[in-house]
Amino acid sequence: xxxxxxxxxxxxxxxxxxxxxxxxxxxxxxxxxxxxDRSTDLLQHKSRQADLIFRRLGITFSVYAExxxxxxxxxxDIIPRILDAEEWRLLSEGVCQRVRAINxxxxxxxxxxxxxxxxxxxxxxxxTNQAFRPEMLGLALPRAVYAxxxxxxVVRVAEREFYVLEDNVRTPSGVSYMLENRETMMRLxxxxxxDSAVAxxxxxxxxxxxxxxxxxxxxxxxxxxxxxxxGQYNSAYFEHVFLAHEMGVExxxxxxxxxxxxxxxxxxxxxxxxxxxxxxxxxxxxxDPLTFEPGSCLGVPGLVAAYRNGRVALAxxxxxxxADDKAIYVYVPEMxxxxxxxxxxxxxxxxxxxxxxxxxxxxxxxLEELVVKEVHxxxxxxxxxxxxxxGDECRAFRERILAAPDDFVAxxxxxxxxxxxxxxxxxxxxxxxxxxxxxxxxxxxVVPGGLTRVALREGSLVxxxxxxxxxxxxxxxxx
Numbered sequence: 001x002x003x004x005x006x007x008x009x010x011x012x013x014x015x016x017x018x019x020x021x022x023x024x025x026x027x028x029x030x031x032x033x034x035x036x037d038r039s040t041d042l043l044q045h046k047s048r049q050a051d052l053i054f055r056r057l058g059i060t061f062s063v064y065a066e067x068x069x070x071x072x073x074x075x076x077d078i079i080p081r082i083l084d085a086e087e088w089r090l091l092s093e094g095v096c097q098r099v100r101a102i103n104x105x106x107x108x109x110x111x112x113x114x115x116x117x118x119x120x121x122x123x124x125x126x127x128t129n130q131a132f133r134p135e136m137l138g139l140a141l142p143r144a145v146y147a148x149x150x151x152x153x154v155v156r157v158a159e160r161e162f163y164v165l166e167d168n169v170r171t172p173s174g175v176s177y178m179l180e181n182r183e184t185m186m187r188l189x190x191x192x193x194x195d196s197a198v199a200x201x202x203x204x205x206x207x208x209x210x211x212x213x214x215x216x217x218x219x220x221x222x223x224x225x226x227x228x229x230x231g232q233y234n235s236a237y238f239e240h241v242f243l244a245h246e247m248g249v250e251x252x253x254x255x256x257x258x259x260x261x262x263x264x265x266x267x268x269x270x271x272x273x274x275x276x277x278x279x280x281x282x283x284x285x286x287x288d289p290l291t292f293e294p295g296s297c298l299g300v301p302g303l304v305a306a307y308r309n310g311r312v313a314l315a316x317x318x319x320x321x322x323a324d325d326k327a328i329y330v331y332v333p334e335m336x337x338x339x340x341x342x343x344x345x346x347x348x349x350x351x352x353x354x355x356x357x358x359x360x361x362x363x364x365x366x367l368e369e370l371v372v373k374e375v376h377x378x379x380x381x382x383x384x385x386x387x388x389x390x391g392d393e394c395r396a397f398r399e400r401i402l403a404a405p406d407d408f409v410a411x412x413x414x415x416x417x418x419x420x421x422x423x424x425x426x427x428x429x430x431x432x433x434x435x436x437x438x439x440x441x442x443x444x445x446v447v448p449g450g451l452t453r454v455a456l457r458e459g460s461l462v463x464x465x466x467x468x469x470x471x472x473x474x475x476x477x478x479x
Contacts, residue, residue, distance in 0.1 A: 013415040014158050015429060016081065027084040027477060030196060035079070035420075035427070043078065043422055046188050050076050053184050059177070059238055074177060075470030080185065081419045081432060081452040088199075088476040091162060091436060092446050094346035095152040097336060099438040102169060102323045104339035105332075106146035110136040110319065115338050121331045129328070130376070131170075131321030133284060135291060139308055141317060142215045143441070148279075148315035149208070150438040151175075151451075154346065156417040163349045163414065165433060167324045167332065169316060171281050174471075175437045176239035178451040179204060179246075181473040199448035199476040204437070205246035208279075211441030215313050216276045223276035225249045226266060228257070230282050230298045240281050254282070259302030264312045277313045278303075284318050326375040326409050327353065352410040354401055363410040364401065367394045371461075372401070372410045385461060387413050416461055419472065421454055431455045433463050434474065449474035 017028040024032040054073055083091070108114055109126055110133075116123040126132055151172030153165040182201050186193055209225065216223035229240035231253055244251035256267050257275065265272040280287065286296040291304040306312050322328060330351050333344040352359040352370075363370060367386050374382035384397040401408050418429035436450035452472040453463035463469040 012418075013429075013431065014156060014417040016156070016417050016419050016432075027082045027087070031080070031082060031192070034192065034195075040426055043427075047078050047422055049188060050078055050184050053187065054180070057180065059180055075456060076181060076184065077421050077430075077454055077456070077470050077472045078185070078188065079420050079422050079427065080473045080475045081434075081454075082475045082477065083449070084477050085479045087160065088448060090160060090345065091154060091434075092448070094162070094164075094344070095150075095154070095436050095438050096444045096446055097340065097342065097345050098152060098164065098167070098332060099147060099150045099169075099440060100444050101332065101335040101339050102150065102167065103144065103146050103440060103444075105335045106317070106320060106323055107141075107144045108339070109322065110139065115335070118338070120334050120338050121328070125327055125331075126322060129322055129325055131284075131319070131325050133319030133322075135304060135308070136317070136319040140310075142217065142313060145215050145440045146317040146320050147323065147438075148211055148215060148317075148440050149175075150440070151435045152438060154434045154436065155349075155414055156432075156434075157414055162346055164332070164346050165349055166326065166329060168435070169324045170321045171283065171316065172435075172437070173236040173239055173281075174435055174451040174453075175204060176242040177471050178437070178447075178449065178474070179242075181451075181471055182449075185473045196475070197478040199478050201447050201449055204447045205243060207439055207445065207447060208243070209247045209249070211439040212277045212279055212313075212315055214441030215315065217310050217313055220276040224266070224274060225277040225279065226252045226257075226275055228252055228254070228278050228280040228282055230286070234281070236281065243279075249279075254297065254299045257300045257303075259300060259306050262302075262306045262309045262311050264300065264303065264306050275312060277315065279315050284321065287314075287318065326351075326373055327355075327406075330409070349411045349414060354405040354408045354410060359410075360401070360405050364398060367398060369413065370410045371413055372397060372408055374407055375409055376407070385413065388459075388461070413461070416455075419452070419454065421456070421472075423456065423458075428458070430458070431461050431463065432472070448476040 017025060019025055054076055059074055115121050116126060147169035149172055151168040154162050155165050156162050212225050213223050226249055227240055227244040229251060241251055252266060258265055264275040266275050282298050285293045287299040288303040289296045289299055290301045307314055333348055336342055336344045352363050354360045354363060370386045372384040416431040419432045420427050421430040432452050432454045434450050434452050436446050438446045452474045454470050454472055455461060455463045456470045457468050
């Protein structure tokens with residue numbers, strides 16, 4: 001198998017396998033030697049086997065379009081992304097620091113609001129934000145944990161140089177793909193794991209359960225945990241089923257729960273059973289029709305009252321969305337300094353706030369060079385990638401910005417790092433990002449690796465599955 005080489009005479013993004021002189025970086029050395037001895041035919045066969053495994057397991061995601069709802073198999077690349085132990089130490093310390101600061105911020109904005117009174121974050125950005133939940137004001141949560149599960153999206157641009165692209169602390173998804181990617185790789189290439197010191201990830205469900213149990217209401221001696229799903233038509237339903245099974249807890253829908261005397265119960269064939277912790281994958285607005293959206297059939301009437309009275313724990317907490325709003329993202333480094341008294345280990349991507357007149361003027365003059373995102377957007381939707389857009393697309397987006405500038409932020413187009421990826425013509429570099437999954441309970445910790453997402457289209461920087469991206473297994477080499 002011919003390994004990917006940089007194209008001479010052309011500036012290249014950071015290649016995670018190849019050094020500028022063409023040599024193989026240390027983290028990839030053993031794998032590159034193994035790969036060089038494998039034929040394209042073998043890799044094609046293994047890729048087809050992986051597709052068959054994913055199809056049999058029903059590993060899919062839903063794509064919602066204006067004309068149809070489509071269920072697709074998530075593309076999986078059989079070539080791993082490899083990080084050495086030192087790179088992982090930097091990343092793991094950085095994302096855990098960031099999540100500790102986010103939890104401190106969430107506790108503060110729903111209590112004393114010190115960071116707002118100190119003028120370190122504009123109060124209007126928080127208090128008038130649609131993700132801010134006044135119902136959470138003054139509510140004391142066990143261990144002051146709001147974001148029990150966080151997915152921090154990280155991109156790499158150079159040696160030991162990583163940036164946080166965005167924080168996901170509402171209902172972050174993707175961890176099931178991380179676990180199934182590893183399981184599939186171990187089935188297909190057992191010899192690689194026998195010869196490589198790759199840090200395990202299969203203990204994530206146990207870590208998640210420990211984090212959930214640790215934030216149960218006081219007095220719950222043997223807490224009952226459930227996973228609350230919107231149902232089979234949700235885009236991440238596979239993950240809800242998977243995590244409930246792996247943790248050994250019940251998967252429930254809103255109709256399976258009821259509230260009585262401010263306590264939450266689950267309907268079972270043996271009668272009602274008390275529920276102490278709900279790992280919810282239902283958005284705030286639909287969690288309780290008595291408090292939020294009255295027409296919701298996904299939630300549980302009276303759940304918020306039980307929650308406010310300390311009779312049940314919700315993970316993630318209501319109102320966490322204020323911390324992953326893209327307008328608030330700009331201030332996370334300031335949260336680290338304010339609450340932890342530390343300098344951020346990981347940098348933010350420089351971000352223009354279009355509510356600012358001068359920054360908006362600059363962005364409008366340079367749309368073709370920038371990435372513009374909706375502050376409440378996700379999944380790669382509602383964004384403009386300037387260098388890959390047509391003049392008509394830029395002009396249309398300009399009108400959207402002028403109509404509602406507060407709804408957008410803009411960032412420079414980063415040259416995301418590339419990893420070797422198996423594509424139709426063999427092995428070629430493709431752009432990647434990484435979503436480590438950070439858990440908060442008794443401590444804040446992260447499983448080694450995370451979900452690597454890869455832009456399978458040549459030259460594309462959009463890694464989201466709904467936009468044509470795929471996933472890879474992420475290897476962290478142990479010392």
